Amino acid sequence: MSLAARQAELVAALTAGAPVPAGMDPVRLGIAARALLYKRAGEVARRWPLLAAGLGPDWHRVFAEWAGARPTAGxxxxGWDLARELQGRAALPxxxxxxxxxxxxRWRYDGRTPPRPRRLGIRRVADGRLLTISGRVMVIGRSDSL
Amino acid sequence: MVADKAGPAGPTGLIGAGGLPDWGVGIGWRPEIAGYIDGLPGLKFVEVVAEAIDEHLPIPAALKALRDRGVAVVPHGTRLSIGGADPIEPDRLRQFVAAAHRLEAPLASEHIAFVRAGGVEAGHLLPLPRTREAVDAVVANTRLVQQELDIPFALEPIAAIFDWPEDELTEGQFISEILERTGALLLLDVANVYANAINRGEPPSGLFDAVPLDRVAYVHVAGGSMHEGVYHDTHTDPVPPEVFDLVEALCDRHRPPALMLERDGHYPPAGQLTVELDGIATASGYPPVTPAGP
Structure with missing residues (x-):
């Protein structure tokens, strides 16, 4: 098998729950896959601090359950996909x-392609509205909460 | 020509591998510890993650200030996937080279690893099978980088939690052949050497006898920890004493021109960073770069 094919098999095993490639140590690959998930959870927590903080002690478990068979999209x-999924089942803190x-x-995101900056928009939040003009976001209504 | 761009020469004025100056002790620049790094009086070089230099944004002010006071800044790539079976993505290579230019870097580096395959991102550096085919892939991609880069380029062997069944070469043979065929310099990570030795049950200093130490451009020193019976090169734990011992063993054989602390999260209080930077100075014999104590 070519180097390209073997590399693709390995990445699929580590990130998407694909079978362990022939001849490789399943124990060590399991450890590597868990280390990858832990590192990835830390990176998402840095980008989505309130998502991680809101889940508190459950963060690493919730992230690992969601991400275990999903390769990273950055x-x-x-964090965005996970937050939307949790929101969909009323589990978002x-x-x-x-x-x-x-x-x-601030961003427009279809869930499939990279997010793009939003120039103009208005969105309702629990205690007011978020107004976006040329990439700047303003809060209308109660402004002490964001 | 390289020395012109390299900023002030080291304390001894010696010129090390690839005509680079003797920088002594440095540190990986991260925004979270920028204030601490700014207060290191003897610092002559830092390394910065190349992908953190966003082509659409100004260079971070604290990093630019270091550059302006003559501290050399070395971009360290993590996403080129030099060991990928496919050629490096042109856009990533362009951004890497642009970062080196903007930083007026005297040297740049990347890993002997791959980070994606089959269109899927692994999210981390993965080890290559030590085969002739993998050597060819690394050599081809390294040459692509070297064609675009007008400064020396160093390659870093990584820490591996697992090995491939198709391995044909020892790690020393694998690294040496890549360096010989590309003319690249070596970025030797002593913590990776330690991690691999522990995880393979081999003596850590064995690799020092198997790679060309006179080609070492600089050295990484980092912390890690044991989980599930395996040593993980985390960069978020303290540097273990055994790694400082290895730095000393390396310097006894052939002292590299520069060594740096690599820390990537769970940042400790300044005092702990100082202990580790001073530990590198003591183990290598280079002057400390931290402020003199009371």
């Missing part, structure tokens, strides 16, 4: 709702 999109709303106000 920490911005990983309140402070993470605000963080998501702020990011959604």
């Amino acid at each position: 920490s911005l999109r990983d 309140e402070i993470a709702e605000r963080e998501l709303a702020l990011v959604e106000a």
Whole structure:
């Protein structure tokens, strides 16, 4: 098998739950896959601090369950996709709702292609509205909470 | 010509591998510890993650201030995937070279590793099979970088949690052949050497006898920890005493021109960074770069 094919097999095993490539040590690959997830969770937490903080002691478990069979799309999109999924099942912590709303106000993201800056938009949040003009986000209504 | 760009020569004025000056002790520049690094009076070089230099943004002010006071800044790539079976993505190579130019870098570096395959990002540096085919892939991609870069380029062997069944070469043979065929310099990470030795059950200093130490451009020193019976090169834990011992063993054989502390998170109080920087100075015999104590 070619180097390219073997490398692709390995990456799929480590990031997407594909079978362990022939001849490789499954124990060591399992350890490597968990180390990758831990590092990735840290990177997403840095980009989405309120998502991680809102989940507190559950953060690493929730992230690992969600990310275990999903290769990374970068920490911005990983955190975004996870936040939307949690929101969809009413499991997104309140402070993470605000963080998501702020990011959604600044960027347009279809969940499949890289996010693009939003020039103009208005979004409702729990205690007011977020107005985006030329990439700047303003809070209308109660402004003490963002 | 290289020395012109390299800023002030080291304390001894000696010229090391690739005509680079003797920089002594340095540190990986990260925004979180920029204030601490700014207060290091004897500093002559820092390394910065190349992908952190965003082509659409100004160079971080604290980094530019270091550059302006004559501290050399070395961009360190993590996403070129030099060991990938496919050629480096042209856009990534262009950004890497642009970062080196903007930083007026005297040297740049990357890893002997791959980070993506089959269109999927691994999210971390992965080890290559030590085969002739993998050597060819690394050599081809290194040459692509060297064609675009007008400064010396150094390659760093990584820490591996696992090995490939198709390995044909020892690690020493694998690294030496890549350096010989490309003319690249070596970025030797002593913590990676330690991690690999522990995880393979081999003596750590063995690699020092198997690679050309006169080609070492600089050295990484970092911390790690044991999990599940495996040593992980985390960069978020203290540097273990065994790694400082290895730095000493390396310098006894052939002292490299520069050595640096690499820390990537869970940043400790300034005092702990000072202890580790001074530990590198003591183990290597270079002058400390930290402020003199009370």
